[in-house]
Amino acid sequence: MLDAVRIAKALSDPVRYQILLMLARSQKECCPVPGARDQRPGLCNCEIMAELGLIQSRVSYHMKELAEAGLVTEEPRGKWKMYYINQKTLTGFTQLLKSDFNLK
Amino acid sequence: MLDAVRIAKALSDPVRYQILLMLARSQKECCPVPGARDQRPGLCNCEIMAELGLIQSRVSYHMKELAEAGLVTEEPRGKWKMYYINQKTLTGFTQLLKSDFNLK
DNA sequence: TGCATGTATCAAAAATATTTGATACAATGA
DNA sequence: TCATTGTATCAAATATTTTTGATACATGCA
Numbered sequence: 001m002l003d004a005v006r007i008a009k010a011l012s013d014p015v016r017y018q019i020l021l022m023l024a025r026s027q028k029e030c031c032p033v034p035g036a037r038d039q040r041p042g043l044c045n046c047e048i049m050a051e052l053g054l055i056q057s058r059v060s061y062h063m064k065e066l067a068e069a070g071l072v073t074e075e076p077r078g079k080w081k082m083y084y085i086n087q088k089t090l091t092g093f094t095q096l097l098k099s100d101f102n103l104k
Numbered sequence: 105m106l107d108a109v110r111i112a113k114a115l116s117d118p119v120r121y122q123i124l125l126m127l128a129r130s131q132k133e134c135c136p137v138p139g140a141r142d143q144r145p146g147l148c149n150c151e152i153m154a155e156l157g158l159i160q161s162r163v164s165y166h167m168k169e170l171a172e173a174g175l176v177t178e179e180p181r182g183k184w185k186m187y188y189i190n191q192k193t194l195t196g197f198t199q200l201l202k203s204d205f206n207l208k
Numbered sequence: 209t210g211c212a213t214g215t216a217t218c219a220a221a222a223a224t225a226t227t228t229g230a231t232a233c234a235a236t237g238a
Numbered sequence: 239t240c241a242t243t244g245t246a247t248c249a250a251a252t253a254t255t256t257t258t259g260a261t262a263c264a265t266g267c268a
Binding site: 044045046056057059060061063064076078079080081 | 214216218
């Protein structure tokens with residue numbers, strides 16, 4: 001499948017889009033994970049569950065979809081897992097659209 | 105639903121993405137529709153069917169999806185229908201992604 | 209080690225999306 | 239008008255995706 005289609009599919013679910021928005025906006029210190037956001041904004045599952053009111057396996061499923069599309073990077077921190085947005089993939093996607101469709 | 109999600113969903117099907125690519129690249133004179141591409145590149149159903157090997161109702165379905173997402177504009181020309189890509193929508197989409205996710 | 213907690217995976221159910229063939233509708237031209 | 243041609247729509251069949259609850263796996267700590 002075309003790379004662009006793959007990423008569009010990942011972006012095409014409201015839950016996943018919201019999660020990405022959360023990741024892009026996350027700034028404050030993560031509740032339980034120590035030092036998790038020292039470097040860059042990110043979130044752990046628990047924050048996403050709480051914020052969006054989703055059960056754990058549902059979040060897990062969508063994070064996997066996002067990770068497989070290259071939109072987020074996962075990092076284990078002890079028994080937690082941190083997720084970071086992958087702006088490079090999104091930028092590549094917009095550039096691909098530009099060149100595919102002759103956008104200015 | 106978020107506007108960006110709506111457009112991502114329209115882009116997330118391989119058939120639709122191919123159709124959009126065809127629309128963006130269409131240059132030469134359209135086979136049956138007189139004067140259809142005087143102004144801008146566009147295609148009629150029959151060309152899409154032929155090029156991608158799809159039956160008519162399938163093309164019709166996907167064109168409707170694309171039109172409803174604002175990605176193509178439809179113009180009846182007699183008994184034919186011409187489709188034109190809507191670059192403005194695509195550009196808006198990339199800009200939305202940029203601002204939503206702080207891309208450079 | 210054993211318990212508590214967080215995440216991943218699985219299978220089944222539910223929800224959506226896509227494909228198809230049949231048919232309806234609209235425009236053209238004889 | 240009627241026959242022809244191109245497109246839209248419909249309902250049914252498929253296929254795909256998403257959601258859920260149960261369970262497995264891994265980590266940290268007493």
